[in-house]
Amino acid sequence: MTMLRVGVLASGGGTNLQAIIDACEGGLIHAEVAVVVSDNERAYALSRARTHGIAAHFVDASDKEEHERRIDELFRDAGVELAVGAGYMRILSPWFIRRWYGRLINIHPALLPSFKGLDGQGQALAYGVKLTGCTTHFMDEETDHGPIILQAAVRVKEGDTRDTLAERILKVEHQILPRSIDLFEKKRLVIEGRRVKILPGDTWLGTHQYPDVFYSDGY
Template sequence: MLNLGILISGRGSNMESILKAIKKKKIPINPAVVISNKHDAKGLKIAEKLGVNVEVFESKGFKGSREEYDKELISILTKYGVTPKNGLVCLAGFMRIISPEFVKKYKNRIINIHPALLPSFPGLDSQKQALEYGAKYSGCTVHFVDSGMDTGPIIIQAIVKVKENDTEKTLSKKILKEEHRIYPEAVNLFARKKIRVSGRKTIII
C-alpha cells in the first residue's frame, strides 16, 4: 500500500477531508504522516485526533536555503516510508514554494489543490482575481506539482457559478466545499493507479 504524506501550514481542512475519507476506507492508502512548517498549525491537532503521526519542521527562522529545508523535509517523509517509489505527497494549504529538487525527486507524486479553474488565476488571491475579472464561473483544480506556479498536469476540476452578489468570502466558501469533495477523489484515483500522465495531460484510466 502507498504511504501518504500531507504538508500543511494552517487548519488543514483539505487534509481533514482526505484523512476522513481514508478512515472510512474509501481510499486504499496509508496516512503515514502530516508535516507542518508551523508549530501552531491547527491541523496538527486534527491529524492527531484522527490517529495520524505528526511532525513539525519550522520554516520560520530556518537559516539554510529552500533546497536545504526541503532536503530535511524529504528525510522526514522518508522516515515514514513516503518515498519516490512508494509515496504520495499532498500539499494542503502548505504556504511554501517547494524547490525544483523536491519536485524532481518526487516527479508526478506531489499533488496540490488550487481554488481556481487552472490555467486561469494561478498564484495567490485566486477568488479575488476571479471577481475582479468578472468571471461567470470559477472553481478548483487538483493538479500535479511541477517547477512552475500552479502549472502541473490537471487531474480533476470542479466548477462553481459566480453570482452577482458574491464576495471573496462567499465565493471562497463555495469553492472550499468542492475542494473537500474532489481532493479525496484525486487521492483515490492515484492510490488505485487510475492516473496516467502523458505530457501536459492526465488520462484517467
C-alpha cells in the first residue's frame, strides 16, 4: 500500500519536522516526507531533510505571490497529499489556503483559540493561565483559526520561564503532530463546519503519552 506523501513548511530548526521524519521512518505512521520547503535559507530544517535524503528547497519570500506559487508547484510535483506547517513563520494567502484546504494542517504552541499568533507560550505565561498546551488544526483563511484536530494540555509550573514552558510544550507537539498526520492518513478526520469529527479507531494513549499531560479525544 502506498504511503501518504507529506510536504512540510518550516522556517527554523525543524524539530517538529524531525518528529514527523522519525515517526515515518520508525513505522509509527504510514507516511513519508516527500519535500521540505523553507523561507529561510539557513533553516536547520533544510539540513535535517537532506540528512534523510528528502528534497529540500529554499524559496525566496520577497514576492509573496511568487513564493506561494513556487511552493504549490513543488508540492504538486512531489505528489504531496498533505501539507504541514511545522514552525512556518509566514501567513499563507487565501489563494494558497483555498488550493490546499482540507489537506493543510498546522501546529500551534497554545490551546486555541487562546494566544494566537507569535509566541503563544510567552503569551500564556504572561497572562497567568494554569494550563496551556498545543493544538493541531486545519488551516483556513484566518490566522490560527481553522477547525481543531487535536489538543494537549500542559501544566504551567510555579517558576516556569518562557523557555522551560516552551520546552515542555514542544515535547508534546512532537506527539500530536505525527498523530494528526496518522489520523489523516487513516481517513479518520471529517470536517463538519468548525468541528473535526474523529472516527473510531486506534489510540496512542498508553503507548505515546506523558503522565502529566491531558490529551483530547482521538489521540
